[in-house]
Structures are given as C-alpha cells and as structure tokens.
Amino acid sequence: MDGITKILYDMSAIALSPATAAFAIAAIGLNVHFGYTGLLNMGQAGFMLIGAYGFAISVMNGLPFWLSVLVAIAASLVFALILGIPTLKLRGDYLAIVTISAAEIIRMVGRSSVLNALTGGSNGITGNSYRDPFNSLSPFPDGQTTILWFTYDNTGVNGWWIRIVGWSLVAIFATFVWLLMRSPWGRVLRGVREDEDAVRSLGKNVFSFKLQSLALGGFLGAMGGVLYILPASLQPDSMGRSMTFFIWTALLLGGAATIFGPVLGSILFFALRIAVQGLAGLFIPSSIMNSQQTEQFSWIMVGVALMLLVIFRPQGVLGNKKELSFNA
Amino acid sequence: MSPTARKSFSHRRVRVTFGTLLATLILSLAVLSGSSAAVAATDCVADASTACFFGTIRDGAAGIDILVEGNGQKVTVKTTADGSWNAAVTVAGTYTITLDPKTLPSSVTMKGEAAQSRDVTLGARAGVLFSTQTTDASGEMTSSTTTTTSVTWDRFLQQAASGLRLGLLLALAAVGLSLIYGTTGLSNFAHAEQVTLGGLLAYVFANVMGLNIYIATIIVVAITAATGYFQDLILWKPLRKKGLSLNQMIIVTIGLALALQYTFQYFIGASTVRILQNNAEIVNFGPVTLTVQSLIAMGVSVVVLTLTGLFLLKTRTGRATRAVSDNPALAAASGIDVDRIIRLVWTIAAGLAGLSGVMLGLVLNGINWMTGMQLLLLLFAAVTLGGLGTAFGALVGSLIIGMTVELTNLILPGDFKYATALVLLILLLLVRPQGIFGRKERIG
C-alpha cells in the first residue's frame, strides 16, 4: 500500500502546484476563446510562451517587475492582433491552422541559436535570471512551513509564495471572466458562438468582438505562461504543441463554457495523469513497461481521453449538455 | 473485406469499436517493442525525491560522457546506442551539465555550449540539449542549424533543388490532407502522424528487419493505406453517423495525434532513427548536389502525383471523388456512394502520407516521433495556400511552400524557415483568403 500512498501524495502535490495553477489560467483563457466565443485557438501554448519570453527577457534587461509583466501582456495582445486580423473574418479552421502554426514559429524562433543572447536558444532561460524580483515581493520570512502533509520553503524557488500567488490569480481571473460573461458583452460572445450572421444582423460588429475575445484569452494565456516559468525555467521545447493540447484536454475535461470547468479540469488532468503513470508503474511489471514507458503511456492515455471526452461527454464534468459550446 | 462484412462492422456502436482502434494501433506497432530495450538501460524516474536530467545527442553514438554537477551532487552518465542519456539527482536546484567533447565520435563536433546550467525541481524531468554537427561521408553538413553565408547563384540553385524536393514530398501528404478536407470538411490534425508512421515503419522493415528498401516501401504503403481504411471504418464513419460537429471531429483528430505521437515514443523512443544505415551516393548537376536517394524520391513522387492526378481526372471513381468534394449532398443525390468515396479517400490519403514519410525519412537522414508534427504546419500552409479542399491547389501550394522554406535559408538562419512559410500564409489570407485555386464561398 506504500506505493498507493505515494501516488496519492504525488497527486495532491501536483494538484496544488504552481504549474497546475498556470495551466488553469491558460485554460480559463482558452475557455473564453472556445467555450464562450467558439474560436478554435490551437496555439494557446504560443500565447504562454510569448508572455513568458516577454517577461523573462524584460527582467533580464533590467526592467522592473511590474513593467516586465506589462511587456508580457503587450506581447500577447500584439500576437492576438497579428493572428486575429487575417483569420477572424474567415471560417473557423483558418484560425486553428494559423494559431497552431504561429505557436510553433514562436517556439522555433525562440530556440534559434541566432537569438542565443536574447532567448538562450534551445537551452532556454534559467529561472535564476528572472525569478528574484518576484521572490523579493514575498512578505514571508525565510524558512519552511508545513501545512497538512506539504512542506515547502516559504519563498524559495518553488515554495508557498508562488503557490499562493498562483492560486490567487486563478481566483481573480475566474471572477474576472465571470463578471464579463454575465454582462451584455459576454452575451454577444455567446451569440457569436451560436451564429455569427444572426449577431451581425442585430448590428453587432462580430469581428471586433472576436478580436476582443482572442485578445482577452491570449492575455490570460500570457499570464499563465509567466506563472508557469516562475518556479521553473523557461524551456521553449516544453511549451510546444503538446502543451496546447493538454490545455484543451483540461478544459474539455472540466467543462467548456463554465467558470470553474477549466480550473477543475486542470487539477483533474494533472492528478489523473500522475495516477495513471503511478499505477502503471506499480502494477505493470517493468519487463512489459519500463518506467519511462509508463510516462509515455500516461500521455497516450491523455490523447485517448481527449478523444473519448469529445465523443461521449463533450460537456465535461461540470458542463451542461444543453449549453454545449460545440455547434451541432 | 467483403461488402457484407464491412456493413455489419460499421453498424456496431462507436463505444465497442473504439477500443478496437486503439488495439489496432498498438498492435501495428507492437513489432517495434524490441527496439525500446535500449532506452530502458539507463533510466531515471522522476518522483517526489528524484529529479531527472535527460537528453539525446543528435548525431550521437554510445559512450559520450555527460557530467551533472551541483548542490553537492556529481553524476556521470554515458549515452546509450541511440545517443540518449538520463541522470538522476535527489536535490532540487541549479546544476551544471557538461558534455565531454573528447568522448564524441570523430565525425561529430561540438556546435553549441558544452557546459550548460539548468534548474530542476524534484519530481520533474529537465531536458538538456547539446548542439552538435556531423560531417558525413558525402561532405554535406547535416547539422540542425545551417549558418548563414552570402547569397550566391550556386547556393540559390542548391536551395531551389532542395525546395523542389521538399515541395514534391510535401505534396504527397498535402494532396491527401486536401482530399480529406474536400470530401468530409475535416481538417485532420492527425494527418502528419501518418507521415511519421510511414517513416517509422520503413525504419522497422528496412533497418531493423533488413528488408530491401523497395519491398519495405511497398509494405509500408500497404500498411499505412490500411490504417487509413480502418480509421474511417472504425472511427470517422461512426462519428459522422453519430452526428459529431466538425469542431468536435477536429479535436478528436488532435487527441488521436497526441496519442499516436506518444505511441511512437513508447515503442521507438525519442531519438531519431535512420531508415538506411549506409551513406548515400551523391550526384552533381553543376553546382547542385543531390543524393541518389533524393533523386529517386523526387522521381517516385512525380510519378505517384501524376497517377493520383490522372485518377482524379480520368477515372469514374476519381470524378466521383471530385463531385463529392464539390457538393456531397448533390453527389449523394446523383447516385454516388459518398461513404464509399470517403473511405477510399482516407485509404489513399493515408497511403500517400505513408509514402511521403518513407521518402522524407530517407531524404532528411532520419525520422523521429515528431517529424510529422513539425511538417503539419507546412502541410496546412500548403493546403491553405492552394485553396482548402482543392487537390491540385495542394500540389502547387506544396511546391511554393517547399521552395519558400528552402530559399529562406539563403538569407535567414535555418530556424526561421518555417516562420517565412507562416508569414506567406498570413499575407495570403489577408488578400485572397480562399487560396490560389479556391472559390469564394457563398455567404448568407
């Protein structure tokens, strides 16, 4: 039973981790795109990466913390405009194709050896080079604190400070989206999701609303990206297409077009994946599946889960089948 | 499979057949499980008390020394036969990872930093990339990033030839992608995985099992075509009948792509494998140098594309395919068996993608689990450029994209070449969103 206890511990630790909070924020952004507006953004990781680069490079070049966050936001908004303006007047697939491509381009250009001095090339940027301004904001004294069975540094590389900030941001952004979605603005977005032409015939500038939605979700993606790299390092290769797909899986798991869906989905996504990997490691002999393969197996299961979810329960855990964001 | 058997099969519930699909996928790759033994040798499992560093020396061989040092820990590991390595540490923090250049094979030299610094947290795995370059027998540099030199006429011709080669090989996959889009309206994000599958199967048959490359190619095309057939039988047709929206189907293809990528990794590992071990002979046409493999691949591609074109233009079934592409409802009303055409399109598309994968694997000096994924962008750019759903547009689009990508190398470093393809795509969408050959959609 020892192994099971460890899996449970790992599951609870990952559910609380800042990476999960970062995913949740990015998923909230994707929910604005897909859940509420029906936009197929297949490049959410690109928004995260561009936010992360914007923030990290700004700090490294001596900009103050808050200004660096603003740079990250500005970068994501510009990115949204560049992607949105040519595609949002066209069929939905075009946005999907352009976003998935653009996200990859950001990654490839970022890891290019030519930009080594700026982005660190394929090695990325180590956390030490941009983390300090954030940690110096921490009001906590040095030392460690244990809450329940979790023991972390108060501030440190990956401690309580980043966890508290991360999950507070999740709460703030979820509230923010809730405020917007109950308003007439949110109503127009949902109208656009259902039928663009109908909304157009009522005198709404559909293109403008879609662009606003893309920018808002992209901004949330960038915030997720900044949070994602703070306790770790900026690795362009870890923020590629797979990450976008994981965010999609998390969103659909929790339930698109709901406020808590993306948050719950992110937590479930990581916890369940750890469970699959852990259980496979425990019960499948290593002659059949070695430990590296158990990890890959868990990712295969993510892909399969995504397919099954979309086919059999497109509304996710929290969603309402009647208010499904997929158009029939 | 007889028509009656097919019929009874397709009537089963999606739920039942779904498992079968996965089983088929895993079975079709089960042959490969032997090759994964190498990965198992030096493993590192990240858990609450352990963190892992890992990486693969791209042009590597066994026995390269990697030293991981920091936080009072010092771990030395050697790479395995495929150039991969793993190192475990038990304290979180920043480490310095150093590659010992003296242990590199003689043909490989260090290109990037030999010592790098990395952060790791417990329970995490951190990848470390060392950039190296190889000088192989042909004298062609096969490093991942080509350095920029001045634009000369000779280099222009060389890059144009590479562009034509890439364009032709892309076209094989793009035509299928476009046909699927045309007949079903689906943007298949898993299409690139068919390309990878082709390349990896060719590795298994030609390299691991030692079959003649031509025989291996024929087998691979047959198998990949079959995967297309069964995909439609087991997955797409039932989903169409179930009435899934296109958005849902697109996400299903993404889930499939994800599952397939990790399935490839599961069996083959993360390293690049070569379909043929020996170095290819080269042929010179004035300033242009191409390998014999490249020439054959281009020839095969031209022949197959021509045959596909003739099939679409001259045969009854081909014309029916174009009719379905134009207007499925009208085609069905005029007595065309739309489901049969779509099944055929899936089969052909997957087979062409498999062939493309084999040849890309040969031409690009190897194939790995993400080769297809990297091409997906170019495929979509090509298909969109030509006009979504028009097969001939896909061909022209592929040639343009292939040329753009390779010619970009003349003035920009290699990493930017895909970016130019995207810029081209975005500009085109601004001025002519329906693509070069696409027709304007009727609105309202």
Added chain:
Amino acid sequence: MPDLSTNSRAQLAQVEAVPGSSKPDPILTVDNITRRFGGMTAVDVAHVEVQRGVITALIGPNGAGKTTFFNLITGFDKPSSAPKLFGGPSRALAAKWVFNGRNMGNVGASKVAQLGMVRTFQLTKALSKLSVLQNMLLGAKDQAGENFFVALIKPLWIAQEKANTDKALELLERFKLLEKKDDLAGSLSGGQKKLLEMARALMSDPVMIMLDEPMAGVNPALTQSLLGHIQALRDQGTTVLFVEHDMHMVRHISDWVIVMAEGQIVAEGPAETVMSNKAVIDAYLGAHHDTDLGDDSLLDEGVSQTPEKVTKDPKIDQETHS
C-alpha cells in the same frame, strides 16, 4: 405617426404600376445591382425604389433571387457589379443603393443593422443555446454593457439592461412567447423561432424591417395576430419589406408588391393589379395559375377555430406554393 403612414399609402396610389417606377418618398433606392454565382446570374436589378412607411411585398418563384437581393441590400453579400478600385464597372453602371439618404455600398452587415435596416432570415437563426429572453436582449442596440470595460462594472449597465428587459418582455407578450422566456431558443418550434426572430429584430426599433418569409412554418392560429403586428408596425412608422410565398398574406396586408423572376423585377404595383398582370402570371404562377391561390376565409373571422396544424418546414411550404 399614423398620419405619415396613411399619407405614404395615399401617395402610392399616384404611382404608376411599372417595374422600377419612382416613388414619392423612397426610403430605399437601388441601382444596377447584379450578383453572379459562377455562370448563373442570381440578381440583376436595374432600378427599384421602396416607399417609406408602407408594407412592400417582394414575391417571385423559387430561385428568383429574392433572398440574394436581401443579402446584397443588407451587406451580407457583395454585388458582382460593385465599384472596384481597378477594372470595375463604369460609374454609371456600378451598383449603388441608398437607404434613408445614405449610400450603402461597402457598408458591412452589422453597420447596416445599426443604421436601422434590420433583417430576419429565411432559415431561422435563433441562437439555440441562449434563452429566449437572452436572444431578445441581444437585439437591443447601443448597449453600454457591450463595451468590454463597462461590462465589468454591473452598475454601469444594469439600468439599461432593466429597460431592455421590460421592452423584451412586452414584445414577447405581444408575440405570445412570454411563457417561453427562460427556455433555450433551440427548444422552440420552427414557427416560434420565426416569431422570436421577428421580435428580436424589433428590439432595435428599426427604421425598416426586412422579413424573409416571416410566415413560413408559423402556426396558422398565430398568423392573424402576426399580420396585425406587421400592420401595427407600419402604422407606427416602420417601413416593412418582406419576402413571402403565402398569397393570402401578400394580398391581405401589402400596400405595394414587387415581383421578381430570374433575378429581375418583372412587375410592380398594388396587390390586386399585380395579381392580374400577365407577366406575373407567366413568370411567377407558371403552369399553376389556375390553382386556387388562397382561401381568404382563413384570414378572416374564425381563426381561433382553425385546428392547430403541425408547423411545417419552410422549404416544404415553398414548394407547395411555387
């Protein structure tokens, strides 16, 4: 306001019943508008005017180009004869249409609606996963809460929202949809969706409302009151242009009828005059001209006794009348 409408109708009596005749007070003037799809010309209208403050019917057989004409006028489609920067048609032959004194070439669909020309669709576009009330509220124009930043602060838009809700409830009441207000629009019947769409269009107080087959699929028990609503709209000063196949309706309420066939305007005039026009009988009625065009009793008294018919698919309706 009723004066205006009566006056407008009186003016129509002076107008000559020929295609492209000029009206004393046109709200919409269209010139040289053509639309080709491949080799087929869907719309080719040289000149047409729509009188302000009256109900004008646009009739014609299937494929006459009525809906395409609607799409062109409302900015959902672009005429092939649109003026182009290079190589387009000459100025005199280029498409030009003026609504309420404003040139509407190159005005997008949403802007057209904002300017007061609001349309409905032949195939209803109810937003199925929004409630009926939400659908209605979406129709209101100039909502402060539709600005991103204002939306965040409820007090800034709640008063307007309340006023819009009241107006929406009143309209729903009038269209007999009040008890459905919290249902998802997708759960309504085809006819109810038509009603909802019309009510939603009225939320913006349009200057001119363009209805694409408003009666198709509507429960016959409701048609009488619907016709009443349309007439009331006119009497309040709204101009109505509608496409319809139902001859009773056309005859019953329209002040002026425009007939299209094969993309062109073939006849114009008051309903009675047009119905007996040879060109119309040939083009529109074709071989069916001796069939009964309508049983007027349905529209007169005793509507409530008519047994409820199952709402029909608008497409089927079209075919039975063509």
